[in-house]
Amino acid sequence: MITLLKISWRNIWRNKARSFIIIAALIIGVIGAIFSAAVRLGVEQQQFKDTVGNQISHIQIHHPEFIANPEARYRIPDGFQLAEEIRNRPDVTITSPRTVFDGMGASANLTTGVRIKGIDPGIEAITTGLDQLVQEGSYFSERGRLPSIIIGKELANNLNSDVGSRIVLTFQDIEGEIVSASFRVEGLYLVADKTFEKRTVFVDAKDLNQLIGDTKAVTEIAVVLTDIDEYRNVASELQAAYPDTKVRHWADIVPFLYFSLEFLERNLIWIFGLIILGVSFGLLNTILMSVLERVRELGVLMAIGMKKIKVFAMVVVETTMLSIIGGLIGLIISFGLVQYLSKHGLDLSGAGGEGLGEFGYASVIYPELALAMYFQLGMLIIVFAILAALYPAWKAIRLVPAEAVRQE
Amino acid sequence: MKTVIKTTDLTKIYNGGAAEVHALKKVNLEFKQGEFTAIVGPSGSGKTTFLNVLGGLDKPTEGHIYIDGVDLATMKESKLFDFRLRHIGFVFQAYNLIPVLTAMENVSFIMLLQKRSKEEMERRAKEMLEQVGLADKLDVRPSQLSGGQQQRVAVARALASKPDFILADEPTANLDTESAFNLLDIMARLNKEENVTMIFSTHDQRVIDRARRVINLVDGAVDEDKEFDR
Ligand SMILES: Nc1ncnc2c1ncn2[C@@H]1O[C@H](COP(=O)(O)OP(=O)(O)O)[C@@H](O)[C@H]1O
Ligand SMILES: [Mg+2]
Numbered sequence: 001m002i003t004l005l006k007i008s009w010r011n012i013w014r015n016k017a018r019s020f021i022i023i024a025a026l027i028i029g030v031i032g033a034i035f036s037a038a039v040r041l042g043v044e045q046q047q048f049k050d051t052v053g054n055q056i057s058h059i060q061i062h063h064p065e066f067i068a069n070p071e072a073r074y075r076i077p078d079g080f081q082l083a084e085e086i087r088n089r090p091d092v093t094i095t096s097p098r099t100v101f102d103g104m105g106a107s108a109n110l111t112t113g114v115r116i117k118g119i120d121p122g123i124e125a126i127t128t129g130l131d132q133l134v135q136e137g138s139y140f141s142e143r144g145r146l147p148s149i150i151i152g153k154e155l156a157n158n159l160n161s162d163v164g165s166r167i168v169l170t171f172q173d174i175e176g177e178i179v180s181a182s183f184r185v186e187g188l189y190l191v192a193d194k195t196f197e198k199r200t201v202f203v204d205a206k207d208l209n210q211l212i213g214d215t216k217a218v219t220e221i222a223v224v225l226t227d228i229d230e231y232r233n234v235a236s237e238l239q240a241a242y243p244d245t246k247v248r249h250w251a252d253i254v255p256f257l258y259f260s261l262e263f264l265e266r267n268l269i270w271i272f273g274l275i276i277l278g279v280s281f282g283l284l285n286t287i288l289m290s291v292l293e294r295v296r297e298l299g300v301l302m303a304i305g306m307k308k309i310k311v312f313a314m315v316v317v318e319t320t321m322l323s324i325i326g327g328l329i330g331l332i333i334s335f336g337l338v339q340y341l342s343k344h345g346l347d348l349s350g351a352g353g354e355g356l357g358e359f360g361y362a363s364v365i366y367p368e369l370a371l372a373m374y375f376q377l378g379m380l381i382i383v384f385a386i387l388a389a390l391y392p393a394w395k396a397i398r399l400v401p402a403e404a405v406r407q408e
Numbered sequence: 409m410k411t412v413i414k415t416t417d418l419t420k421i422y423n424g425g426a427a428e429v430h431a432l433k434k435v436n437l438e439f440k441q442g443e444f445t446a447i448v449g450p451s452g453s454g455k456t457t458f459l460n461v462l463g464g465l466d467k468p469t470e471g472h473i474y475i476d477g478v479d480l481a482t483m484k485e486s487k488l489f490d491f492r493l494r495h496i497g498f499v500f501q502a503y504n505l506i507p508v509l510t511a512m513e514n515v516s517f518i519m520l521l522q523k524r525s526k527e528e529m530e531r532r533a534k535e536m537l538e539q540v541g542l543a544d545k546l547d548v549r550p551s552q553l554s555g556g557q558q559q560r561v562a563v564a565r566a567l568a569s570k571p572d573f574i575l576a577d578e579p580t581a582n583l584d585t586e587s588a589f590n591l592l593d594i595m596a597r598l599n600k601e602e603n604v605t606m607i608f609s610t611h612d613q614r615v616i617d618r619a620r621r622v623i624n625l626v627d628g629a630v631d632e633d634k635e636f637d638r
Contacts, residue, residue: 003520010508296503303465303500305493305521307486340635402466405500405577406456 004310008317015290017323022286026326027333029279033272033377034334038367041268044261045368049194051257052130052250055094057222058231059238060253061086063247066219070115072101072174072212076245079218086223091234093226095121096127096371097218099205103171105151107159114155115200116169117220118208127222130189130202136189137163140204146208156188163188171200173212181211191336252308272377276384284388289321292390298396299404310398315393316386323385331374341367359404410438412573413462419472420457420628433458439573441462441606446598447609450557455609457579461608463496463575464488475572475622493521497566498546499576499608504562505550506570506614511537511561512546517571536564540594556587558592567598573605580615592618 012019052058061082063074071334076082083097099118104111121140125131130150140148151166158161163185170180183203191197209217221228235249251258291298294334298311420432431454439445447455458465462473464480472482475495483491489595497518505514509529515533524532537543540560542553550558566574576595580588592615599606608619616622624632 007506007508014508295505300498300500301506302489303463303492304498304518305489305491307521310521400466402460405465405489405503 004314005317008314008321012318012322020284022283022322023326025279025282026323027330029275030327030330030377031334033275033340034369037268037271037367037373038338040264041369042365042367044264046366047257048261051254054133054191055196056253057127058225058228059223059235059247061221061223061238061245061247062219067246070100070102072172072217072219073176074219075214076218076221079221082242083221085220086221086238091226091230093224094123094126096123096222098220098222099208099217100220101171103169105159105166105201106168107161110159112158114180116171116207116208117200117202119202120205127224132286133189134187135190137185139187140185144184146182146184147204148186150187150189150202151185152200153188153190153195154197155201156185158198161185174214176346177272179211187240192348227249268373269376272380276380280384280388282287283319283323283385284391286313287389287392289396291315291396295399295404299401302399303401303405312393312397315396316389319385320382323381327378327381331378338367338369409442411438412441412475413439413603414474416472418461418473419469420461420532421469431628435630436621437630439605441604443605443620443622444596444619445607446616447623447625448611448616449625450611453625453627456495456626458625459575459577463498464492474606478515478607490597493518495572497569499559499566499579501578501581505558507550510547510549511542511553514561515565515568518565521612522569532560532568536626539598540564550596555594556591558593559583563595571604573607576606576608578609580610580612588612588615
């Protein structure tokens with residue numbers, strides 16, 4: 001049984017070399033589009049995980065003055081009780097009340113500005129996974145003569161310190177008096193964001209609160225939600241419930257991250273479109289050539305009574321078949337590639353990726369892409385292929401059969 | 409015998425180049441059911457133009473073509489496609505067949521467009537290929553057939569769809585003498601057996617000698633119109 005589909009299918013294999021080239025171009029285009037999108041998304045997701053997951057959490061609550069002046073003076077009234085209340089909400093997984101302010105950190109011979117975070121080690125481990133980030137030493141498991149401090153590896157390098165070294169922190173107490181205290185470095189942590197690693201130190205809030213003279217002091221409450229997508233709603237509910245505090249969600253705190261994620265998600269389709277557009281011109285050219293080579297044949301078809309709409313459809317179907325073959329193979333290969341790299345990681349450290357840490361990017365990237373994106377790209381290819389086929393198909397039906405079949 | 413085609417004052421003027429070309433000049437002809445007619449004349453005399461206009465592939469500048477009382481000259485293009493599909497069989501000088509289809513599929517093709525049943529299509533295609541002596545080439549593609557065999561498939565295809573008449577523009581022009589005679593023999597036999605009107609153009613005297621009616625075109629006008637008893 002012969003059908004138009006069968007004829008189209010056989011037609012695309014008439015010039016095998018040409019069909020293979022256009023299929024190869026489609027495959028490369030698809031892999032390029034998927035891969036670049038997956039890497040970009042992987043980078044952003046990784047950064048989101050590092051920044052929001054390991055550093056700031058979904059929502060933060062402070063005294064309104066604290067944001068401009070991160071000092072022990074600006075505490076959240078009844079902070080522990082507030083943290084407890086919020087934790088009891090069904091949409092909240094955990095809250096971490098902290099004592100946070102800026103101060104100075106000094107080793108034997110160097111001094112630098114630091115952000116001091118007094119935390120409950122157990123709660124902080126659940127909130128930001130800080131214990132998991134500690135690469136050397138241990139995480140608040142030793143009780144020595146001096147209280148423990150966990151510092152970033154980057155800061156340790158800067159201060160010429162190591163696990164076991166002594167560090168003196170200097171800061172203001174609740175009255176604004178200068179206080180100094182010695183700590184022993186118990187662990188060194190690593191995060192992608194080297195600026196954070198250089199600046200942020202963790203001590204036990206109990207030790208810190210004693211030093212500033214308020215054992216119930218809380219200057220920051222980090223909130224982790226059960227459903228991250230609810231962050232805007234929960235934040236505004238909390239703000240309404242606690243008008244004396246300043247409630248901010250992650251997108252407020254790191255707007256740059258928020259906008260780059262938003263931009264990426266909205267514009268992936270355009271990145272795809274651009275690449276596919278390029279490939280489509282190749283497709284158009286290929287199909288046009290194949291139509292022009294078949295002038296007589298198409299003329300005969302129309303002469304013997306094949307309607308123009310069918311000739312048109314035949315050309316469009318040929319193009320669509322080519323694009324489905326190339327697109328499908330490209331999608332399957334890139335799916336495999338992205339799946340593999342999302343497990344094993346793409347190490348950019350050899351390619352000048354070390355510098356990425358300065359901007360808060362990890363040097364090993366785990367590309368990822370939602371299945372819906374593959375589907376979208378697949379659809380886009382077919383749509384563009386059909387668009388690319390319109391001109392050659394139109395050329396084909398504009399043939400005048402009487403002219404096309406003429407033998408000179 | 410009943411008249412199948414009638415032309416009145418058929419005129420075709422091409423305006424393509426610098427000057428007008430009067431390719432057909434007031435041609436008045438009638439063709440009867442079952443005719444086996446050669447349109448002859450030197451190159452440029454208007455044979456192709458005449459057959460194209462007769463088959464609804466081209467519009468006359470003036471005049472009419474009546475087929476069963478229907479005027480092709482005023483028919484809309486979309487209707488013409490359908491008319492050609494149902495009433496007219498074509499055989500061209502070359503490039504008749506769809507290269508990607510087998511002989512069998514090529515012969516079935518018009519019937520497919522006519523939406524015939526699968527059984528009828530297969531039965532008829534086989535029958536016609538047997539008639540043109542290609543029973544052993546059913547599943548062969550055109551590139552593996554000789555020029556003469558390809559033309560025979562084209563004749564089989566034209567006949568399979570049961571048209572009112574068949575127009576063949578120089579069907580033997582690309583063939584060697586033996587193949588040309590062979591094709592003409594087959595056409596002549598099928599013309600009788602199927603009682604289908606056949607009108608073909610040629611400038612080959614040996615082919616002309618087989619025709620039962622010979623119309624001589626000179627400069628787009630009918631110069632001679634003779635019938636022979638063969
Ligand atoms: N598309 C066209 N434009 C202009 N002149 C044409 C065109 N087609 C054919 N002619 C001219 O019309 C005349 C008849 O041509 P044609 O019908 O092909 O004759 P034949 O088939 O007998 O050789 C010739 O002079 C030819 O040059
Ligand atoms: Mg001619």
